[in-house]
Amino acid sequence: MTLNLDAHIPEGPLADKWTNHKFDLPLVSPNNRRKFEVIVVGTGLAGAGAAATLGELGYNVKVFTYHDSPRRAHSIAAQGGINAAKNYRNDGDSIFRLFYDTIKGGDYRSREANVYRLAEVSNNIIDQATAQGVPFAREYGGGLDNRSFGGAQVSRTFYARGQTGQQLLLGAYQALARQIHLGTVTLYNRMEMLDLVLHEGRAVGITTRDLLNGEVSSHSGHAVLMATGGYGNVYFLSTNAKACNVTATWRAHRKGAAFANPSYTQIHPTCIPPADEFQSKLTLMSESLRNDGRIWVPDAEADNRAAGEIPEDERDYYLERKYPSFGNLVPRDVASRNAKTVVDEGRGIGPLNNGVYLDFGAAMERFGVDTIQERYGNLFDMYERITGENPYEVPMRIYPATHYTMGGLWVDYNLETTVPGLFALGEANFSDHGANRLGASALMQGLADGYFVAPSTLAGYLADWLGTDAVPTDDPAFTESLNETKDRIDRLMSVNGTHTVDHYHRELGKVIWEDCGMSRNRAGLERALVQIPEIREQFWSDVKVPGDPNGWNQSLEKALRVADFMEMAELKVRDALHREESCGGHFREEHQTDEGEAQRDDENFSYVAAWEYGGEDIQNDAVLNKEPLEFENVSLTQRSYK
Amino acid sequence: MSNMLNLTLKVWRQDGPDTAGQFQTYKTTVSDDASFLEMLDYVNEELIEADEIPISFDHDCREGICGSCGVMIDGQAHGPQRGTATCQLHMRQFNDGDTIEIEPFRAAGFPIIKDLVVNRAAFDRIIESGGYISVTTGAAEDANDIPIPKHAADAAMDAAACIGCGACVAACPNSAANLFTAAKMQQLNMLPQGQAERYTRSNAMVEKMEQFFGSCTNYGECQEACPKEITIDFIAMMNRDYVKSQLVNRRRLGQKKLG
Numbered sequence: 075m076t077l078n079l080d081a082h083i084p085e086g087p088l089a090d091k092w093t094n095h096k097f098d099l100p101l102v103s104p105n106n107r108r109k110f111e112v113i114v115v116g117t118g119l120a121g122a123g124a125a126a127t128l129g130e131l132g133y134n135v136k137v138f139t140y141h142d143s144p145r146r147a148h149s150i151a152a153q154g155g156i157n158a159a160k161n162y163r164n165d166g167d168s169i170f171r172l173f174y175d176t177i178k179g180g181d182y183r184s185r186e187a188n189v190y191r192l193a194e195v196s197n198n199i200i201d202q203a204t205a206q207g208v209p210f211a212r213e214y215g216g217g218l219d220n221r222s223f224g225g226a227q228v229s230r231t232f233y234a235r236g237q238t239g240q241q242l243l244l245g246a247y248q249a250l251a252r253q254i255h256l257g258t259v260t261l262y263n264r265m266e267m268l269d270l271v272l273h274e275g276r277a278v279g280i281t282t283r284d285l286l287n288g289e290v291s292s293h294s295g296h297a298v299l300m301a302t303g304g305y306g307n308v309y310f311l312s313t314n315a316k317a318c319n320v321t322a323t324w325r326a327h328r329k330g331a332a333f334a335n336p337s338y339t340q341i342h343p344t345c346i347p348p349a350d351e352f353q354s355k356l357t358l359m360s361e362s363l364r365n366d367g368r369i370w371v372p373d374a375e376a377d378n379r380a381a382g383e384i385p386e387d388e389r390d391y392y393l394e395r396k397y398p399s400f401g402n403l404v405p406r407d408v409a410s411r412n413a414k415t416v417v418d419e420g421r422g423i424g425p426l427n428n429g430v431y432l433d434f435g436a437a438m439e440r441f442g443v444d445t446i447q448e449r450y451g452n453l454f455d456m457y458e459r460i461t462g463e464n465p466y467e468v469p470m471r472i473y474p475a476t477h478y479t480m481g482g483l484w485v486d487y488n489l490e491t492t493v494p495g496l497f498a499l500g501e502a503n504f505s506d507h508g509a510n511r512l513g514a515s516a517l518m519q520g521l522a523d524g525y526f527v528a529p530s531t532l533a534g535y536l537a538d539w540l541g542t543d544a545v546p547t548d549d550p551a552f553t554e555s556l557n558e559t560k561d562r563i564d565r566l567m568s569v570n571g572t573h574t575v576d577h578y579h580r581e582l583g584k585v586i587w588e589d590c591g592m593s594r595n596r597a598g599l600e601r602a603l604v605q606i607p608e609i610r611e612q613f614w615s616d617v618k619v620p621g622d623p624n625g626w627n628q629s630l631e632k633a634l635r636v637a638d639f640m641e642m643a644e645l646k647v648r649d650a651l652h653r654e655e656s657c658g659g660h661f662r663e664e665h666q667t668d669e670g671e672a673q674r675d676d677e678n679f680s681y682v683a684a685w686e687y688g689g690e691d692i693q694n695d696a697v698l699n700k701e702p703l704e705f706e707n708v709s710l711t712q713r714s715y716k
Numbered sequence: 717m718s719n720m721l722n723l724t725l726k727v728w729r730q731d732g733p734d735t736a737g738q739f740q741t742y743k744t745t746v747s748d749d750a751s752f753l754e755m756l757d758y759v760n761e762e763l764i765e766a767d768e769i770p771i772s773f774d775h776d777c778r779e780g781i782c783g784s785c786g787v788m789i790d791g792q793a794h795g796p797q798r799g800t801a802t803c804q805l806h807m808r809q810f811n812d813g814d815t816i817e818i819e820p821f822r823a824a825g826f827p828i829i830k831d832l833v834v835n836r837a838a839f840d841r842i843i844e845s846g847g848y849i850s851v852t853t854g855a856a857e858d859a860n861d862i863p864i865p866k867h868a869a870d871a872a873m874d875a876a877a878c879i880g881c882g883a884c885v886a887a888c889p890n891s892a893a894n895l896f897t898a899a900k901m902q903q904l905n906m907l908p909q910g911q912a913e914r915y916t917r918s919n920a921m922v923e924k925m926e927q928f929f930g931s932c933t934n935y936g937e938c939q940e941a942c943p944k945e946i947t948i949d950f951i952a953m954m955n956r957d958y959v960k961s962q963l964v965n966r967r968r969l970g971q972k973k974l975g
Contacts, residue, residue, distance in 0.1 A: 127853040142774065143840050145880055146782045162860060198854070205856035207849045207904045209872040216863025234873060240781055241876055248848035255844040263837070286829065315776040349749040350718055354757055355778050456780065459797070459804045460751075525853045574764045576757070620764050625732075626830045628772055629764065 077332055077686055079701040082486045083187040088707050089169075092191045095487070096530055100537035107132035110536050111544045113280055113295035115267045115322055117144030119239075119517060120500030121301030122246035123524025129253030131529060136293060137250070137259055140266040140285060140317060140631075145247040148303060148315040149500075149520060152239025153360035153453070155221060155231035156203075156517040158196040163220055167228040169193045174708060176515060179225040179405050180480070180508020181658035181674060182710050183335070183682075185703065187487055188505045195526045196518050200232055202525060206245040210234050223513040224361055225405040225715075231514045236360055236452045242517055246524065262293075268562075268634065269555045270298065270326045270496065277326075277496035278545040281555045283563075285631060288624040290559050292547040296539050297495045299528060300326060301520075304479035304501040306339065308639045308646065309591070310583025312476035313345055313358040319635035320642045323483050323502050327642075331491040332684035332699060334504035335481035336642065337650035340511050340659050341592045342477030343409035346460055346470075347429040356475035357460055359432070359453055361513040364402045364409070366437035366446065367470070369393050371430050375420035381431055381469045392416055400715040407510045407659045407672070408715060410474035414592050415670070417473070424471045433469035474592060478516060480507040480659065481649075484684040484701070488531035489523060492684070495535060499523035504682065509658025566633045567623050571616030575632045578613040582636070582643055585609065590647050595663040599651040603693050606647065610640040644692040645685055652698065655679045667712070676710050718749040721807055724815040725759065727771055733827050733835075739817070748808040752795065753778060753785060755807055756818075772831040780804040780943060783879035786886070787832045788819040793883035793941040801881060801943040821886035825893065825928040836882050838928035839896060846920035847900045849909050862908050875903040877944040887941035890930035895938035897925045898954035899946050905957055915961035915968075922958045 084095040102110065110133050114125040117139040125137040141147060161167040172193035177184060200218070204210060210232050211219040220229040234241040253259040262282070269281035271292065279294035302322035306312040327333045344359045370389045377384065392412055394401045402409075413430050422428050438446050443466060447454070454465045461471070483491045483498035485505050490497050500520040507515065545551065585605045589598035613636070621627040656665040656672035657679070665673045681700040688695030722745050730737025744762065746755045753775050760770035776784040780801040787802055789795035795805045810816065818832065826834040876899070884895035901921050904910035910917070932951060939948045 123853075130852045141776070141784070142836060143880065145840075146776055146784050148777060148782070151777045151779050151781050160859070198856070200859045201856035202851070202853060204859035204862075205849065205851040205909055207872070207907050207909050209869050209876050209903065209907070210859075211873075212864055212866045212869040214866050216865055217860050234876070237781065237877065240879075241873075244876065248843060249851075249853070251840065251844040252848045252850060254840075261840075263840075315782060316778060317776050350747050352747055352750040352754045352758060354751070354754045357779055455799070456804065459780075459800055460806065462806070462808055529853070572765070574761050576761060618764060620767070621769055626772060626833070629770060 076697060077492055077684065077699040079484065079684055079699055080486065081185060081701060082488060084487065088186060088190050091187050092194055099530060099534040102533045102536050102540065104132055106540055108134060110134060111136065111295040112297050112299065112532070113293060114299045114301065115280060116147065116301035116303065117250065118147035118149035118301060118303060118500060119243055119246055119520030120524040122243065122250045123521050124299055124301060124499060124528045125259050126246060126249035126253050127525050127529045129258035132258065135259040136262060136295065138262045138265050138267060138282060140264060142263055144250055144261065145244060147243060148318055149243045150240045151315065152517050153236045153358065154223065154362040155233035155238045155514040156199065156242065157230050157514045158200045158232060158518070159193055159230060160197055160200060162218060163229045165228045167230050171228065172196060172230065175226050176512055177708050178713060179512035180510055181672065181713060182508065182705065183657050183703065184506055184508030186705060186707055191527065192506050192519055192522050195522045198526060199518060199521045203242055203245050206249060208234060208241045208245045221362055222365060222403065224364060224403045224409065225512040236450065239517055242521065266631065267322045268325065268559045270329045271551050271555045272329055272493065273545045273549060273551040276494040279547065279552060281559045286626060288627065290556055292552040292556055294544045294547050294552065296536055296544050297497065297532060299497045299499060300502050301499040301524065302502045304482065305642055306476045306479050308643050309476045309587050310579045311348065311353060311356050313342060313356050316355060319638065321635050321638045324638040324642050326483060326491065326493065326496060328687050329493065330687070331493045331496055332484040332686050333645060334484035334682050334684045335649065336646040336685065337590065337653060337660050338480035338509050338658065339476055340406055340478040340480060341410040341474040343406055343413055343474045344432060344472045345475035346457065347424060347426065347473035358475070358477060359457060359470065359472060361406065363432060363450060363453060366449065367402065367432040367434050368436055369402050369430055369432055371416045371421040371423060376427065397715045404715045405510060405512060410592055411661060413474050429471035429473040431469040432472045434465065478511055480504065480509060480511055484682065488534060489528050490535065497528055497532065499528050509660055563623050563630065566619050566630065566637065569614065569617050569619065571618050573616055573618060575617060575619065575629060575636050578609060578617060579636045581609050582606065582640060586643055590650050593661045593663055594650050596651065599647050602647045603644065606640070606644045613640055641692055645696055648693045648696060649683055649685065653679055653683065718747040720745055721748055721810060721812045723810065726815065726817045728819040729831055730828055732830060746807055750807045751778065751803060752805040752807065753803050772833050774833050775803055778803040781879060783881040786821055786881040786883055788821060788886060790817050793821065793886040794943050799943060799945045801879065821882050823885045823891035825885060825891060826882060839880050839882065842897055842921055842924045843900060845924035846917040849904055850913060864908060868906055872903045872906045875899040875946065875950050878946055879944060881943060883941040883943060884938035885929060887937040889935055889937065890933055892932040893925050893929040894932040894951045894954065895942065895946060895948060897921050898950040902950045902953050914957065915964040918954065918957035919961040919965055
């Protein structure tokens with residue numbers, strides 16, 4: 075262990091930590107803020123929220139996105155909702171309960187102080203978004219409506235039809251647009267970050283490629299905020315947007331930022347099963363569907379009768395049977411694993427026997443078709459467009475797919491990584507969801523980090539640098555990074571092999587899904603650790619990237635991203651192999667209870683695994699650093715949703 | 717079970733904004749379970765393996781929500797299926813033996829970048845001109861302090877569903893962006909929170925829109941093409957607010973001088 079993993083958790087009682095910390099943090103006075111240049115990478119909820127807020131505060135912000143517009147960031151695809159501890163339903167919710175549910179849902183692998191802060195600011199997020207004009211669903215009296223979500227026994231999820239992520243992102247985007255208009259924020263669109271620049275050990279800028287003309291350039295600032303999302307596309311097939319990638323975080327990792335818990339991946343239980351080998355991505359159906367849909371498979375194996383022909387007493391509502399108190403609303407990891415179990419038993423349904431039913435028959439009988447249409451109409455329509463089946467008539471077919479990554483850059487309580495001046499926000503960091511994220515918590519975390527946490531903690535870092543200029547981009551630190559990046563591009567272009575980038579990405583994805591997906595074991599992980607370097611070697615010796623690097627080149631964009639996935643994948647598997655326990659989304663077959671539930675080992679694994687980059691031989695060179703997790707306010711229990 | 721479709725594609729190829737483009741013909745065979753973009757992926761894989769330059773097209777979420785994708789398919793923005801973005805269009809909408817013509821969205825306000833990719837930055841400029849409610853982070857009151865009637869919240873959501881894809885502009889004979897601008901504006905103008913800036917917003921967004929796009933003459937093609945089926949009722953509401961803004965803003969200007 076060589077890194078200092080001080081999380082800088084403030085002293086004092088849990089409920090006072092954030093308030094006290096905000097008071098203790100150094101400030102930058104309003105007239106000094108314009109003297110600081112801040113780089114924000116990414117324009118999802120966390121990035122747009124932070125850039126807008128920092129602009130409002132008076133900092134000079136440069137915000138980067140590889141999209142044509144900030145509004146396209148993948149936060150936009152979140153459907154179901156956002157949690158907050160408002161307790162508008164008077165059903166016993168509180169900040170502490172949201173904190174408790176999140177810690178428990180994360181299987182006790184996250185930091186108490188961070189999670190409590192998340193629960194604490196959740197209410198401010200709802201207020202903020204409402205004031206921005208986000209059209210949350212309302213009740214007839216004009217108050218905000220709520221729905222319930224997996225892993226909770228209260229109704230605390232705010233939503234805007236099935237497009238909550240879209241509406242929250244557009245709220246943040248519009249706040250950002252206002253700042254761009256006012257000139258506090260400069261937008262760099264279609265610009266992809268390809269490297270982090272360090273000067274005397276701290277983050278001072280980034281190297282980017284302009285996707286329109288291929289120009290590689292340097293940008294400097296007093297601090298760098300990365301809100302660049304997760305690494306779910308390492309699986310090739312996932313619910314992530316096609317461009318989502320690990321490059322920004324991986325490049326920062328190579329420059330010294332520790333990567334925490336890369337094995338933690340959330341497999342979302344309700345996605346549409348793959349139809350054929352052309353499949354380019356998987357589509358998620360919101361978890362909110364589990365509120366009213368009942369999940370089942372036939373009792374018998376290979377029962378290929380149509381759903382309607384299978385009588386009630388030959389159906390196995392396996393979640394309701396095994397988990398009577400939570401039923402269909404068990405957390406995502408539990409729901410996913412159980413789906414895998416029944417499909418592996420040969421009871422899968424659909425043309426490829428690769429799914430389970432999500433049935434709204436009973437709900438339509440109870441509430442009427444109109445109510446179901448009101449609640450889920452757009453999701454039902456989407457399902458029909460993709461599958462050609464009408465879910466008002468036949469049950470939906472669903473199967474788990476990779477959806478979210480809980481791991482990410484290690485950050486302290488201030489969201490600062492192990493590289494001074496480099497902050498990681500939203501899904502790009504590891505901090506709040508432990509080994510499993512509860513539904514409707516990703517939007518909450520992205521906006522909490524962007525609107526409320528980073529703008530405060532960043533001032534604490536910047537205050538020390540008052541009176542200094544940003545390192546100029548003609549400094550050797552920048553030119554070195556620029557040259558390294560150009561070399562990497564040249565190397566990719568010059569391979570001129572036989573197979574496309576997607577070909578290798580698919581190969582990689584198959585290995586990771588098979589051996590480091592919903593369920594993992596030593597033999598499979600060790601096999602993957604042999605296969606991944608082989609695929610990487612083939613990629614670098616036989617990939618074909620057509621076109622010109624000095625211009626628009628979507629193949630090159632992909633190649634740069636996949637090259638980094640090839641490296642990151644190895645660290646991910648290495649992490650999964652070392653964690654000899656099951657927790658949340660990390661299910662090691664060797665470690666399960668007699669009933670087949672995840673078995674944690676709190677004595678030996680109650681820590682954050684923060685990997686330090688050691689060299690090109692990733693699995694052997696990576697250095698494991700441990701941040702012990704201490705629980706003072708909750709007692710660790712084996713999660714039970716029975 | 718899936719069927720295979722033999723297709724002839726006529727695809728617009730153009731190297732850059734300032735070069736001439738032309739249609740090129742490709743033949744391919746894909747499953748009718750594939751999405752339209754998966755079909756293009758497949759063609760691109762074949763092109764790359766044959767040492768040709770793949771077709772550029774914008775896309776990202778492939779769930780019909782990010783608004784990145786969008787091409788003209790046989791002359792229709794996003795193709796033949798109503799209320800469906802290109803990424804959610806599936807090949808079962810086509811028949812074996814079909815010839816499909818694929819072009820970029822065409823409008824002076826959307827210059828072509830390459831092949832099927834266009835520059836829609838003008839939409840960002842319209843939002844920047846006033847498509848927001850000016851509320852600083854942390855300055856909000858409790859969300860339930862302002863009751864909003866359900867029908868008003870629902871109507872705002874109908875407008876807010878816009879994904880900013882630009883199909884409305886591409887479908888319009890005048891290349892007008894009134895549906896986009898109206899949807900973004902009216903979402904805010906209908907809510908109590910949006911009232912303070914209602915008329916400055918209405919004026920600013922319309923003026924900015926007119927710098928880039930043509931004028932609306934009520935063809936209504938936009939609402940037919942819109943993947944979120946946003947109606948032109950919002951354009952009527954925008955027109956009312958814009959006209960009113962000419963008076964209200966002038967009166968306010970007068971008040972400012974007096975005050």
